[in-house]
Amino acid sequence: MKITMVTGSFPPDVCGVGDYTYFLNKEIRKSGYEISIFYRKNWNLFNFAIYLRQLLSNRADYYHLQYPTEGYGYSFLPLFLFAFLPKKSRIITIHEFSNRTQKARIFTAALLYFFPRIICTNHEELSYIKKHKFLRNKDIKIINIGSNIDRSQHALRSFSDRKFDVGYFGHIRPEKGLEEFINTVKALSLLIPIRCCIVGQVLPRYETYFISLRKRCEGLPIEFILNKDSDEISDILSQIRICFLPFPDGISSRRGSMLAAAMANCIIVSRKSSIKEVNDFFKPYIYLLDDISDGADLLYTILSSKAIPKLETSALVANFSWNEIVKEHLVFYNEVIY
Incomplete structure (x- = not known):
């Protein structure tokens, strides 16, 4: 199976979702899956055609979007791009939804309609997404996040x-x-x-x-x-x-x-x-x-x-x-x- 994971942040960038993507990528590779990271820093809409062509050239079984990240800024290009990828190959993990602006929530929800499979990181975010009637029947799975910080050898200090x-x-x-x-x-x-x-x-x-x-x-x-x-x-x-x-x-x-x-x-x-x-x-x-x-x-x-x-x-x-x-x-x- 070939997976392309899309992100706007990746270490050493300062972003919790970028760190999460790094750890997830590292751990999935251990299971023998072929996984590549599509990491770009410039998410200006003018890059739409270039990025779409690059993504399609990967010929991945699944394109997995991590959203949002610090690197995307306020751009909706990542979501917009996925609307033009093969429908069955689209997957998204929504890390934040409830604490975004009302305008951003509405626009994000509209684009989520184009994703056949969605991952949330907790029940709270899922409840906010389900407030949009057209998303209530979506297949949404909850998968917890993990710590991006390893356990210190001094963790048992009194x-x-x-x-x-x-x-x-x-x-x-x-x-x-x-x-x-x-x-x-x-x-x-x-x-x-x-x-x-x-x-x-x-x-x-x-x-x-x-x-x-x-x-x-x-x-x-x-x-x-x-x-x-x-x-x-x-x-x-x-x-x-x-x-x-x-x-x-x-x-x-x-x-x-x-x-x-x-x-x-x-x-x-x-x-x-x-x-x-x-x-x-x-x-x-x-x-x-x-x-x-x-x-x-x-x-x-x-x-x-x-x-x-x-x-x-x-x-x-x-x-x-x-x-x-x-x-x-x-x-x-x-x-x-x-």
Whole structure:
């Protein structure tokens, strides 16, 4: 079987979906499948004819689009291209849909109509896609994402031996909950002496946002650790006691930063999802807040060793193993054939 995977980002680009594509490609190759990466940086509409000709020349059994990525920017060319590929060969993995603009959701949904097979990374995204009546009968499969950060050899470091009391990990950009993280650290620092960190990567287009964010941290016990490679990040995460991830739209199985923190055996605190089933799944492993303003009190309780212990997050990781993810992809590809 020959598969061409299409992406606008690929390491060393800074993009979670690009990293995911890299790992998925690497793991699928181990199963003996012939897989190639169609990676381009310029997704201007003027490249339509060139890219379509290049894709068709691959003569792949399946063209698998990873969407969206940072590299696509605001271009809909990737989706538009697939409308002109052989219908039975089109596959798409939708990584984000609910948090896109209304205009982008409508246009994306319209183009999804041309895909006979669709993969979502969680139930939340699936529920948003199904809100469009013409997509309700589509064959949509949920396959979890995996962690793009390997487990550190120091992941079993004890709680008391870790350098940072509270940390944040993820891309440093708007709508990631960083303002809530800073406000919580500010309130917590009035209750107890703490040492905190923000670990992440800064894209050039968010440089202005980053400068304003750093200014807000002046005088607070927050250390910025920026633009490290995956091995360094895994070791840094193993130095964090509590990973506080106040995602604006709540906890979700598509949160790569949450999975990386779980791999490092951090205690994880996040915001509740709007979906009960999601909260029920994560509740045994993660502290979930109804109101993010209660974050400082909860973090204080955990650091004072007065909180009810949760199950080890390493047990959570088993639900998102790359072996299982690849297995589900291979079953999916073969279902398309037969």
